[in-house]
Amino acid sequence: MDWAEKYRPQHLNEVVGNSSAIRQMYEWARDWSPEKKPLILYGKPGIGKTSSAYALANDMNWEVVELNASDQRTKAVLERIAGSSSTTASLTGASRKLILLDEADNLHGQADRGGAKAIIDIIAASQQPITLIANDYHALPKQLKAVTEPVQFRALQARSIVPRLRQICAAEGVDCDPAALQEIANRAGGDMRAAMNMLYAAAIGKDRLLASDIRTSTKDERSTIFELVGAVFAGRKDADLLRLVMEVEDTPDTVEQWLEGNLDHIPDLPSRMRGYASLARADEYIGRTYQRQYYTLWRYANAVMLLGVAEAAGGRGVRGRIMPPPRWQKMGAAKRQKAVRAGLYRRLSSVLKIPEEALRASFFTAISILVERDAARYVREFGLDADELNLFINDKPRAARVVREAAKEEKEVKKTPPAKRGGGRVKKPAEDAPKDDPGEFRRGPPPGQATLF
Numbered sequence: 359m360d361w362a363e364k365y366r367p368q369h370l371n372e373v374v375g376n377s378s379a380i381r382q383m384y385e386w387a388r389d390w391s392p393e394k395k396p397l398i399l400y401g402k403p404g405i406g407k408t409s410s411a412y413a414l415a416n417d418m419n420w421e422v423v424e425l426n427a428s429d430q431r432t433k434a435v436l437e438r439i440a441g442s443s444s445t446t447a448s449l450t451g452a453s454r455k456l457i458l459l460d461e462a463d464n465l466h467g468q469a470d471r472g473g474a475k476a477i478i479d480i481i482a483a484s485q486q487p488i489t490l491i492a493n494d495y496h497a498l499p500k501q502l503k504a505v506t507e508p509v510q511f512r513a514l515q516a517r518s519i520v521p522r523l524r525q526i527c528a529a530e531g532v533d534c535d536p537a538a539l540q541e542i543a544n545r546a547g548g549d550m551r552a553a554m555n556m557l558y559a560a561a562i563g564k565d566r567l568l569a570s571d572i573r574t575s576t577k578d579e580r581s582t583i584f585e586l587v588g589a590v591f592a593g594r595k596d597a598d599l600l601r602l603v604m605e606v607e608d609t610p611d612t613v614e615q616w617l618e619g620n621l622d623h624i625p626d627l628p629s630r631m632r633g634y635a636s637l638a639r640a641d642e643y644i645g646r647t648y649q650r651q652y653y654t655l656w657r658y659a660n661a662v663m664l665l666g667v668a669e670a671a672g673g674r675g676v677r678g679r680i681m682p683p684p685r686w687q688k689m690g691a692a693k694r695q696k697a698v699r700a701g702l703y704r705r706l707s708s709v710l711k712i713p714e715e716a717l718r719a720s721f722f723t724a725i726s727i728l729v730e731r732d733a734a735r736y737v738r739e740f741g742l743d744a745d746e747l748n749l750f751i752n753d754k755p756r757a758a759r760v761v762r763e764a765a766k767e768e769k770e771v772k773k774t775p776p777a778k779r780g781g782g783r784v785k786k787p788a789e790d791a792p793k794d795d796p797g798e799f800r801r802g803p804p805p806g807q808a809t810l811f
């Protein structure tokens with residue numbers, strides 16, 4: 359196990375720095391009730407957001423359920439756990455479940471999509487404590503900000519990092535030169551994980567660590583690519599740029615995409631065109647590298663694009679934030695669309711007892727015509743969300759409206775006392791669905807009972 363993992367803080371009082379964030383978390387948990395807004399911990403990577411959430415749960419004797427915001431399955435799990443108000447102790451004796459929702463930034467740009475919107479709604483109405491984690495607060499959808507309480511985590515000071523490194527050296531029985539620890543802490547740029555990884559890489563298997571041993575840069579990859587792009591636009595020296603690119607773990611084609619995605623930071627068109635020209639030139643080298651499998655050419659690609667874009671940017675720096683390549687977001691959207699489609703085929707296939715292949719090849723158009731005619735009915739029967747309905751009717755605003763109205767109707771039905779429902783008529787299967795499992799209830803009749811006609 360690497361040292362960052364081995365020495366992860368177990369209790370809040372072991373978390374280094376960020377004392378006001380820690381206090382805010384503790385007070386939130388101490389007074390927690392379902393009316394409290396979920397927390398959103400934000401700040402750069404490696405400074406203790408995830409560790410603090412786990413330490414808090416440990417101190418409160420809460421269980422942790424960690425979910426990824428962009429995972430397709432998250433919505434269903436959230437619905438089940440966040441909807442249950444049970445405070446009875448679970449098998450482990452824990453009184454509550456802390457739902458930890460990582461990568462909340464990934465809801466960005468898709469907050470209007472049915473799935474993400476549903477997640478935001480579930481979060482707002484949760485009966486269990488929820489903590490979200492994000493790197494960039496400003497990039498979060500405003501709907502999410504409206505229903506959460508922000509907790510800012512700041513990069514750590516080198517002087518707070520050194521004592522932690524010293525403790526680890528002592529625990530591992532390595533005699534560490536204070537100058538070596540100071541050097542690591544300075545290089546880590548406020549990132550404790552990076553510092554611990556650097557220490558691990560330099561000291562593992564040794565009895566003594568000297569300042570001269572600190573060569574390996576194992577700083578977090580994500581922050582290094584940001585640093586590189588920032589350095590290019592800030593007009594840092596050529597030698598610095600070429601050194602930084604060697605530290606980045608990304609290949610030149612990825613670096614090229616990052617630079618391209620940020621060329622808009624160059625304000626005037628002629629300079630921006632020069633930036634594009636150097637990227638095009640670098641692209642030729644990258645292409646030839648792969649054609650000939652001659653990786654020496656990568657060096658030329660790096661030099662041409664870094665120095666070329668730096669010259670075009672003229673040291674004017676970036677206006678606003680450094681963004682990941684927009685094409686990644688597009689690829690992400692296509693991937694999500696594919697996942698929505700696959701999930702829908704799977705469900706329809708099980709509900710209608712039609713093999714997925716046959717659904718794809720022959721039935722989908724026919725079903726679409728039926729859904730198109732009576733969308734609200736099939737939203738209920740198939741348990742469709744807005745994205746799924748949109749696959750049938752190809753009309754996003756209408757899909758969102760129909761799903762919203764169906765949800766409203768369902769809420770009304772839930773509120774009405776069972777005796778009044780349907781005025782004494784025989785209950786439909788959907789109304790018999792177990793109430794403690796909203797996922798099942800929402801899906802309507804059990805598999806096999808949904809009918810197309």
Ligand SMILES: Nc1ncnc2c1ncn2[C@@H]1O[C@H](COP(=O)(O)OP(=O)(O)OP(=O)(O)O)[C@@H](O)[C@H]1O
Nearest residue numbers: 362365366373374403404405406407408409550551
């Ligand atoms: N403030 C801190 N105090 C003590 N250890 C820390 C601190 N911050 C980070 N670490 C160490 O670094 C590792 C990674 O930290 P953690 O996962 O909490 O970072 P994070 O801020 O959640 O980063 P990410 O956004 O990448 O998930 C932990 O296992 C822990 O060992």
